[in-house]
Every structure is written in structure tokens, then in C-alpha cells.
Amino acid sequence: MPLILCHSPKGGVGTTFLAAHLAIFLARQGHEVAALDFTYQDALKLSFGLLPTQQLPEILNPAFDPVVVAGVELFSAYGLRHGRDLTDLFGRENGAFFNRSKIFIADVAAGDRDMKEMLLPHAMLHICALHPRPGSLAALTKIQPGTATIELPKTVFVLNHIDDTHRLSRHTHLFLTHLFGDRLIGTVRRDEAVNEAAAMFEPLDRFAPNSVALADLARLAAAVQRHCDLVVSADERP
Amino acid sequence: MRIDAATLLARLGRDGMPYREFGDAFADVELWPIFEALLKDERVMGPPRSKLATRELGKEARNWASDQKQAFDNGGMFKTYSPVPDRKEGEADIRQFLSDLTKRADDGRP
Numbered sequence: 196m197p198l199i200l201c202h203s204p205k206g207g208v209g210t211t212f213l214a215a216h217l218a219i220f221l222a223r224q225g226h227e228v229a230a231l232d233f234t235y236q237d238a239l240k241l242s243f244g245l246l247p248t249q250q251l252p253e254i255l256n257p258a259f260d261p262v263v264v265a266g267v268e269l270f271s272a273y274g275l276r277h278g279r280d281l282t283d284l285f286g287r288e289n290g291a292f293f294n295r296s297k298i299f300i301a302d303v304a305a306g307d308r309d310m311k312e313m314l315l316p317h318a319m320l321h322i323c324a325l326h327p328r329p330g331s332l333a334a335l336t337k338i339q340p341g342t343a344t345i346e347l348p349k350t351v352f353v354l355n356h357i358d359d360t361h362r363l364s365r366h367t368h369l370f371l372t373h374l375f376g377d378r379l380i381g382t383v384r385r386d387e388a389v390n391e392a393a394a395m396f397e398p399l400d401r402f403a404p405n406s407v408a409l410a411d412l413a414r415l416a417a418a419v420q421r422h423c424d425l426v427v428s429a430d431e432r433p
Numbered sequence: 434m435r436i437d438a439a440t441l442l443a444r445l446g447r448d449g450m451p452y453r454e455f456g457d458a459f460a461d462v463e464l465w466p467i468f469e470a471l472l473k474d475e476r477v478m479g480p481p482r483s484k485l486a487t488r489e490l491g492k493e494a495r496n497w498a499s500d501q502k503q504a505f506d507n508g509g510m511f512k513t514y515s516p517v518p519d520r521k522e523g524e525a526d527i528r529q530f531l532s533d534l535t536k537r538a539d540d541g542r543p
Contacts, residue, residue: 329467336476343479363465370468407437 197423198299200318205334206305208324209355212389213415214302215242216399217322220416222266226425227297229268233275233314234304240269244398265398272301275310298425319423321350322380327357327367351380351422353415358385380422381415383408 201214211234218230219242231254232239240251243264252259254270262269301318303311315321323338325331335344344350352375358364371379388403395402400409419425442450471477 332467332471335471336474340476343475344477346479366465366468370465374471405436405440410436 196297196299197319197425198301198314198317199419199423200301200303200311200314200321201324202301202303202307202311202314202321203305203324203331203334204308204337205326205331208305208326208331209383210305210322210324211236211238211302212242213322213324213353213355213383213412214300215239216412217416217419218267218298218300219243219265219398219400220413221298221300221420221425224416224420228266229270229297229299231270231272231299231301233272233301233307233310235273236304237271237273239302240264241393241396242398243267243269244396244401245269246396315349318349320419321347322353322419323350324353324355325371326355327361327364332367345374351375351378351419353380354382356385357382380418381411383411383415 199217201210201217203210211232214230218228222228230239232251237247237251240249240262241247245251245262245264249262251262251269251271253274254272255275259270301314303314325335338344338350339347352371354368354371356364357368359368368382384407386403386406386408388406389399389408392399392402392406399406403409442448475481
């Protein structure tokens with residue numbers, strides 16, 4: 196049950212956007228995927244074209260009706276506040292819901308360091324989104340107190356919102372490439388179509404199929420697959 | 434050519450327009466103070482290495498700067514948007530290079 200934890204110490208860098216589209220692309224590759232929204236903001240569903248008024252089922256609620264969009268099961272996990280909740284979440288077997296091959300992608304708010312710390316031991320991979328801006332770069336000092344950022348064993352980085360017409364953006368890309376090497380697992384170019392699609396309550400691939408961000412997201416998903424050695428089992432193949 | 438540039442030129446009916454991507458001059462890839470601050474921060478880079486460890490990592494790091502200049506001269510800046518090169522083997526060497534770079538900044542050398 197691979198868990199991919201999406202969390203950045205800096206808010207507003209696109210963590211939710213990346214979590215949602217990683218889920219979509221992995222589902223498109225044939226994986227079983229569930230996306231868990233641990234945030235109070237409840238914004239994960241917007242990337243799937245859902246309305247703010249549409250509620251996601253609580254993950255630990257046995258009476259839930261699953262919401263499935265683009266092949267991804269969507270859940271709210273904001274109600275999980277304790278380690279015991281996580282033990283229930285990851286420790287129990289429940290037939291159709293939990294299976295060993297389903298990928299769980301957790302979207303955790305920047306300010307929710309407690310939840311990030313609770314999830315990290317269970318995670319196969321921690322994806323930290325960055326912006327090519329000083330505030331986001333400075334937050335590289337805050338990812339895991341006690342461990343140097345360049346030595347974090349489970350953490351990879353995605354540079355989001357790059358714009359090669361901007362000098363600092365280009366230089367940041369170069370700097371991070373050489374700082375992190377292949378742990379800079381992906382880059383996503385800034386595209387206003389991302390915001391427009393969300394404002395239209397439409398998935399990005401439907402609203403703007405030529406968006407440069409989509410090509411970048413596809414490469415990111417492929418890189419995550421390789422990094423985690425995610426293989427679609429024979430049972431999951433369409 | 435990038436997909437968005439090709440799409441735009443196609444829409445304008447200028448498919449034959451010569452298109453060239455310009456890379457940053459190596460000298461322009463300056464050490465922004467924010468980069469320097471991160472390189473000096475032990476929370477990012479870890480504690481300073483011992484002299485023995487530094488000496489053992491020294492050789493290959495010195496080639497990094499000339500490799501980068503060659504990459505830029507070949508218009509390689511935008512090629513970094515392609516899959517990131519595997520730098521696992523050179524990661525420690527990068528740290529040595531960055532350590533040298535910081536020291537040079539401290540000494541006021543370019």
C-alpha cells in the first residue's frame with residue numbers, strides 16, 4: 196500500500212495541485228489510486244472539477260459512498276487527528292477498500308507539520324513542492340529539523356511554477372538541479388490555464404489540453420513511478 | 434522546440450520561422466545571496482566536513498564549473514528542462530564544489 200506524502204513547509208507552492216495530478220496520471224497508467232485530502236482548505240477536489248459544495252467522504256467512515264473521478268478515489272482525511280486514527284487507517288484490512296497495490300496520495304497542508312510527521316514513517320515517498328521564489332527557497336531549511344535537507348532519505352523535490360522568461364526562475368532551476376541531482380524529480384511550468392481550469396471547475400486536461408503543465412505533470416508521474424518502482428499488477432491492467 | 438512555442442508559431446502561420454533558444458551566459462548565473470545563504474546553512478547542507486573527507490572529495494568537484502560552462506556554451510540551459518541528469522555519484526562532489534564556492538564568496542573572490 197504505497198503512500199506518497201505531498202507536503203511542503205511553504206504554503207501556496209502547488210502541493211495540492213501536484214498531488215491531484217500525480218493521482219490522475221498514475222490512475223491513467225492503470226494503478227489503483229486514492230487521494231486523501233488532509234487539509235482544512237478542502238481544495239484537492241477542485242483539481243478534479245468538483246464544486247466547493249461537493250463533500251468528499253471521510254476516509255474512516257464505514258458508511259461512505261466513494262467519489263471516483265478520473266479513476267481516482269477521493270477522500271477527506273481532515274478528521275484524522277491522532278496517531279490512533281492512522282493506525283486504524285493503515286493497520287486494518289477491509290477487503291475491497293484496502294489492498295496491497297492501491298497507491299495512496301496524501302495532500303497535507305504546509306502548516307500541518309504534526310500530520311506530516313505522523314504520516315512520514317508510513318510513506319514510501321515524500322514529495323516537497325517548491326517555487327522559484329526566495330520564500331520557498333528559504334523554507335528548504337525547515338523540511339526536517341535535525342536532518343540536512345540534502346540528506347533526507349525519502350524526500351524528493353518538484354520545482355513548480357517555473358517561468359524561463361524570469362531570470363531568478365531559470366537560475367533557481369539550475370541551482371536546485373545541481374543541489375539535489377536526481378532528487379529534483381520534476382519541474383512544472385507556470386501556466387495560467389491551471390487557474391482558469393480550476394475557476395471553470397474543469398479538469399485541466401479537458402479545459403486546456405495543450406497546457407504545458409500537462410506535459411510536465413506526465414513526466415513527473417513517470418519519474419515517480421520509476422523512483423518508487425510502481426508496477427501495475429496484472430489484476431489492475433485495463 | 435518547446436511544445437507551446439511550436440503551437441504558437443503554427444497558429445500564426447509562421448511554421449518556417451527560425452527559432453532559437455538562448456541560454457544564460459555562464460557569468461550571468463550569479464550566486465544570488467539566497468543561494469549563498471542556503472549553501473552556508475547547515476540545516477540544508479549538513480555540518481561542515483572534516484578536512485580529510487573534504488580532501489577525498491576534492492578532485493572531481495573542480496571539473497564541475499568547466500562542465501557547466503561548456504553546457505551553457507552549447508545552449509544547454511534549456512536542456513536542463515529535460516530529464517534531470519543522474520548525479521547520485523557526483524552528489525558528494527557537488528557539495529565540495531558548493532563548499533569551495535562559499536569559501537570564495539567569503540574571501541571576496543569572484
